[in-house]
Amino acid sequence: MAEIKLAESKVQELKEVCKKFDYDKGELINVLHAAQEIFGYLPAEVQEIVADELNVNIAHVYGVVTFYSFFTMIPKGEHPISICMGTACYVRGAEKVLDEFKRLLDVKVGETTPDGKFSVSSLRCVGACGLAPVVTVGEKVYGRVAPEGVKDILAEYN
Amino acid sequence: MDIVKLNIDNKPVVVEKGATLLEAAKSVGVDVPTLCHMKLHDMNYENNPGGCRVCVVEVEGRRNLAPACKTECTEGMNVNTHSLRVINARRTVMELILSDHPAECLTCVKNGKCELQTMAQNLGIREIPFEGEQSHYKEDRSPSIIREVDKCIMCRRCEMACNEIQTVGCLSAINRGFESVVAPAFEMDLEKSTCTYCGQCVAVCPTGALSEVDHTRKVLSTLVDPTKTVIVQTAPAVRAALGEEFGMDAGTLVTGKMTSALKKLGFDKVFDTDFAADLTIMEEGTELLGRLQKHLNGDKDVKLPILTSCCPGWVNFFESNFPDMLDVPSTAKSPQQMFGAVAKTYLADQMGIKREDMVVVSIMPCLAKKYEAQRPEFAVDNNPDVDFSLSTRELAQMIKGANINFEDLTDEDFDNPMGESTGAGVIFANTGGVIEAAARTAYEVHTKKKLEKVEFESLRGFEGIRSATVDFDGLPIKIGIAHGLGNARKLLEDVQAGKSEFHAIEIMACPGGCIGGGGQPYHHGDTSILKKRAAAIYREDEGKEIRKSHENPFIVKLYEEFLGEPCGDLSHKLLHTHYFDKKKKVEINND
Numbered sequence: 110m111a112e113i114k115l116a117e118s119k120v121q122e123l124k125e126v127c128k129k130f131d132y133d134k135g136e137l138i139n140v141l142h143a144a145q146e147i148f149g150y151l152p153a154e155v156q157e158i159v160a161d162e163l164n165v166n167i168a169h170v171y172g173v174v175t176f177y178s179f180f181t182m183i184p185k186g187e188h189p190i191s192i193c194m195g196t197a198c199y200v201r202g203a204e205k206v207l208d209e210f211k212r213l214l215d216v217k218v219g220e221t222t223p224d225g226k227f228s229v230s231s232l233r234c235v236g237a238c239g240l241a242p243v244v245t246v247g248e249k250v251y252g253r254v255a256p257e258g259v260k261d262i263l264a265e266y267n
Numbered sequence: 268m269d270i271v272k273l274n275i276d277n278k279p280v281v282v283e284k285g286a287t288l289l290e291a292a293k294s295v296g297v298d299v300p301t302l303c304h305m306k307l308h309d310m311n312y313e314n315n316p317g318g319c320r321v322c323v324v325e326v327e328g329r330r331n332l333a334p335a336c337k338t339e340c341t342e343g344m345n346v347n348t349h350s351l352r353v354i355n356a357r358r359t360v361m362e363l364i365l366s367d368h369p370a371e372c373l374t375c376v377k378n379g380k381c382e383l384q385t386m387a388q389n390l391g392i393r394e395i396p397f398e399g400e401q402s403h404y405k406e407d408r409s410p411s412i413i414r415e416v417d418k419c420i421m422c423r424r425c426e427m428a429c430n431e432i433q434t435v436g437c438l439s440a441i442n443r444g445f446e447s448v449v450a451p452a453f454e455m456d457l458e459k460s461t462c463t464y465c466g467q468c469v470a471v472c473p474t475g476a477l478s479e480v481d482h483t484r485k486v487l488s489t490l491v492d493p494t495k496t497v498i499v500q501t502a503p504a505v506r507a508a509l510g511e512e513f514g515m516d517a518g519t520l521v522t523g524k525m526t527s528a529l530k531k532l533g534f535d536k537v538f539d540t541d542f543a544a545d546l547t548i549m550e551e552g553t554e555l556l557g558r559l560q561k562h563l564n565g566d567k568d569v570k571l572p573i574l575t576s577c578c579p580g581w582v583n584f585f586e587s588n589f590p591d592m593l594d595v596p597s598t599a600k601s602p603q604q605m606f607g608a609v610a611k612t613y614l615a616d617q618m619g620i621k622r623e624d625m626v627v628v629s630i631m632p633c634l635a636k637k638y639e640a641q642r643p644e645f646a647v648d649n650n651p652d653v654d655f656s657l658s659t660r661e662l663a664q665m666i667k668g669a670n671i672n673f674e675d676l677t678d679e680d681f682d683n684p685m686g687e688s689t690g691a692g693v694i695f696a697n698t699g700g701v702i703e704a705a706a707r708t709a710y711e712v713h714t715k716k717k718l719e720k721v722e723f724e725s726l727r728g729f730e731g732i733r734s735a736t737v738d739f740d741g742l743p744i745k746i747g748i749a750h751g752l753g754n755a756r757k758l759l760e761d762v763q764a765g766k767s768e769f770h771a772i773e774i775m776a777c778p779g780g781c782i783g784g785g786g787q788p789y790h791h792g793d794t795s796i797l798k799k800r801a802a803a804i805y806r807e808d809e810g811k812e813i814r815k816s817h818e819n820p821f822i823v824k825l826y827e828e829f830l831g832e833p834c835g836d837l838s839h840k841l842l843h844t845h846y847f848d849k850k851k852k853v854e855i856n857n858d
């Protein structure tokens with residue numbers, strides 16, 4: 110099963126988290142939340158550690174991970190793209206922008222391109238409503254993005 | 268006790284406070300239909316996710332229909348379980364479920380036994396007005412079990428069986444909405460998971476989503492192969508349940524008819540796994556007494572308790588969950604495998620045929636036996652000791668397919684030498700039976716006295732975990748018994764923690780023992796069927812002339828002519844095995 114190797118330090122960190130939550134099965138969702146913070150995503154190996162530490166079945170952990178759309182088992186791309194879907198951005202056409210990213214990269218929301226370069230996610234209001242629609246790539250913020258401008262944004266990273 | 272009075276279909280009902288409408292209705296003989304709910308009486312397990320919505324009823328004064336399984340009875344309720352509105356609602360629910368269900372009834376393994384099909388028939392569904400997208404999942408084929416998840420209706424009974432009864436935790440509901448199914452972690456194949464192949468998920472699935480791997484066609488073609496000698500062994504639990512497949516009452520013993528049917532099907536010899544069960548007692552019993560003796564002499568290296576090892580679901584369970592305790596269970600093979608090993612050596616020699624020309628088929632109440640038969644350590648030069656392991660249901664299928672009129676068959680006897688068995692071999696089918704059989708022999712061997720009464724009533728029963736102390740002429744032997752893997756886990760955790768006080772523990776993976784195996788006729792949640800099968804097994808034991816394994820004349824002869832002595836060199840080679848660490852591990856990078 111184990112295909113990727115996890116960094117020891119992060120594993121330790123995760124184990125600390127489990128300890129902090131008293132190895133309480135009822136805290137599974139919170140522990141997974143923290144685990145996703147640490148690793149960026151929830152690969153099978155991380156879920157197995159959580160299952161072991163909290164003494165719950167791995168199938169159940171996987172069930173929870175697949176039930177909540179917040180959790181992802183796919184690592185973020187080198188350049189994680191987030192499109193704001195808050196009300197202001199939405200009414201100013203964020204969805205069309207999102208569609209354009211999906212079309213050009215041929216991925217769905219929550220997915221990463223096969224070369225690991227880009228991942229696409231949507232997020233709720235980033236608080237820059239004056240700039241709507243807002244897109245972030247890594248740390249960089251782009252405002253007033255139109256579908257036609259998507260191509261140029263991607264070009265910056267290619 | 269607080270009580271509540273209400274009316275269901277105009278019948279007055281009195282129930283305990285907290286009871287659901289479903290329970291209340293049942294108490295006055297009104298069976299409200301459900302697809303997901305399943306209560307296993309005597310075992311204290313209930314699957315009640317309230318998901319299928321087939322059980323809706325009309326409660327006077329309420330605007331909406333109420334799901335009977337999730338509605339608590341209140342004083343003075345007037346409930347109608349079959350008003351027009353109710354029936355129409357149930358039909359709509361069924362139509363919706365069926366709109367995402369493959370219409371493959373004619374070729375489905377569950378045809379005629381499917382609860383979804385029965386429900387559709389009862390409600391007179393003649394068309395499915397909703398045309399919608401149908402889900403498609405890959406089929407998953409393991410050595411024992413097939414998952415056809417397209418046929419899953421998300422009742423989650425299998426999840427309950429796997430998680431609560433068995434505590435294997437290999438199945439869970441995953442995804443959400445239309446995409447949701449029950450699957451192993453990461454949607455991996457069962458074969459890669461910690462599945463024990465106990466088959467309890469198959470036993471409770473209402474549809475054809477979970478079923479056994481079917482070997483009947485392969486067996487039929489070897490039966491007509493003139494170069495092969497095909498012999499068959501039948502496990503003890505099969506004779507107490509096979510009749511159900513032909514409409515007979517639960518608990519009808521059909522030993523003679525089963526033997527007769529197997530002969531008609533063309534098996535060259537019809538033998539009995541009970542013979543191998545007697546052999547198991549000789550080996551396991553000797554091992555137990557050996558360990559006990561050393562323990563009493565103060566040898567600290569000897570591990571006690573000794574655990575039985577004749578249940579392959581249980582073997583799979585401890586290999587993946589308790590790999591640090593592989594030296595605790597007995598090394599004796601299961602009766603199925605002992606039979607195969609002896610048949611393909613001793614018997615083949617006697618019959619003057621080569622190993623390769625002998626085909627050993629077994630009829631088992633069990634699905635884990637299919638996996639066990641194909642374990643590489645149970646083969647010689649890729650020729651397995653047991654070629655095909657069929658379930659009780661598969662045998663019934665073969666009999667029907669050959670248009671044999673089962674009920675009218677005249678009883679026939681097993682062939683010899685491997686068809687002779689004692690009452691001790693028979694009771695292997697029931698929880699507590701293996702250890703009772705062992706006690707009958709171990710007592711006489713240890714005390715050199717004759718047992719006054721062969722029945723050890725204290726070892727019998729249906730409680731999930733039982734214990735008893737048996738008096739071996741002044742030496743108290745403490746015995747533990749567990750059936751169902753969840754119960755087994757509890758006993759094993761005690762052993763692991765060094766808290767166990769037992770000398771010997773019997774474990775069977777399935778509730779009730781083999782009589783409740785995953786390959787038996789479907790009980791559809793009626794656990795009284797299991798009790799009737801168990802009673803039938805004890806009746807068969809009572810009717811046997813010889814009831815102690817070491818008195819089986821053919822076993823005595825087998826040791827004289829071939830094996831030497833129990834736990835001797837040849838026995839070790841043929842009749843004992845070893846276990847493997849199958850725990851799944853996570854790799855970590857130390858940087």
Ligand code: SF4
Nearest residue numbers: 429462463465466468
């Ligand atoms: S066969 Fe047993 S262990 Fe395997 S999935 Fe079914 S219930 Fe779980």
Ligand code: SF4
Nearest residue numbers: 419420422423425472
């Ligand atoms: S596989 Fe069968 S038992 Fe399991 S949820 Fe689906 S229909 Fe129910």
